Amino acid sequence: MESEAFVRGDEGVVFQLDPAVLDVLPNVAEIVNVSHHGESAWAKALRVDTLKTNGNKESYFIKISVGTHGREALKGEYEGTSAIFAITPGFCPAPIAWGSLKTQEDSHFYLCKFYDFTDGVPEPVSFCEKLARLHSSGSSPEGKFGFHCTTHNGDLLQDSTWHNSWEQFFANGLRNVFQVRKDRAGPHDELDSVPDLFDKVIPRLLPPLETSGRTIIPSLVHADLWCGNASIVNEETEEGIGFDPAAFWAHNEYELGNWRPARNQFTRLYFNEYHSHVPKAEPAEDYDDRNALYSLRFDLHAAALFSTQEEYVQMAIDEIQRLIEKFHDGITKGTE
Secondary structure, X not given: OOOOEEEEOHHHOEEEEOHHHHHHOOOEEEEEEEEEEEEOOOOEEEEEEEEEOOOOEEEEEEEEEEHHHHHHXXXXXXXXXXXXXXXXXXXXXXXXXXXXXXXXXOEEEEEEEOOOOEOOOOOHHXXXXXXXXXXXXXXXXXXXXXXOOOOXXXXXXXXXXXEOOHHXXXXXXXXXXXXXXXXXXXXXXXXXXXXXXXXXXXXXXXXXXXXXXXOOOOEEEOOOOOHHHEEEEEOOOOEEEEOOOOOEEEOHHHHHHHHOOHHHOOOHHHHHHHHOOOOOOOOHHHXXXXXXXXXXXXXXXXXXXXXXXXXXXXXXXXXXXXXHHHOHHHOOOOOO
């Protein structure tokens, strides 16, 4: 199609679609409408309605962000969504492209198929079956934990460096989140003095997953699967998808750490449905504390993203203190 397109969208606003976007829209004969579709502190979104060359109508979602951070975040979203889509196409939006705009300096875009979402979390049966299939399929490069490019949780840069050990990968990623929160919100005496978390709790809970003949096969995880990143796409069946991934290869149970906080609306029913497909890892007696440890990282994400809301910091402090009390000296209290 033409190298530029001006479209009168909602409320008479005239949009110019960037040539870089037009170049990657697949088999489009005409741009019918362009409209704003929300924005955050780090990105804005557009909906583009088109007429295809075969006469069908199709809509696309475009996310636009700026700067080096914006470029890397959108690249990570594209690469993560593509990796998930390659394994479970029905579990995420169909990704199309990412790149830099030609008419706006240092601005970048991510393009995928548009979906009409319905309020509420997806019904658990099909949603958890697809998630379990994602976690149980595919293979990480060389069997390692990490990802081939930087991915972001919201606008938080994650440490996705490859590691052979899940314990090492998780600990490094958690240290990174502590540092990001500190950089954004400033020092916090209670939260910044937690050596026992890394010296005792993590060495107690994670090595048993990879010792005594046990191994972890890295699973591709969405890594930001809360209720705001999962929605219903079929009103009749309440079947849903996940979007905005922060993907990397991890212990599959890491995904469920984001389901622990009640704020994220994934009830015990979702845990049970998921584990009807994927059993809890051994040692199973550590499962709840592993889930709490994984959930801690998501509370710290929230504390960094919403640095003025002290409740997220307090949630993290409370859980850290509980875990340290239970696993002081690297063993379970009451079993010395």
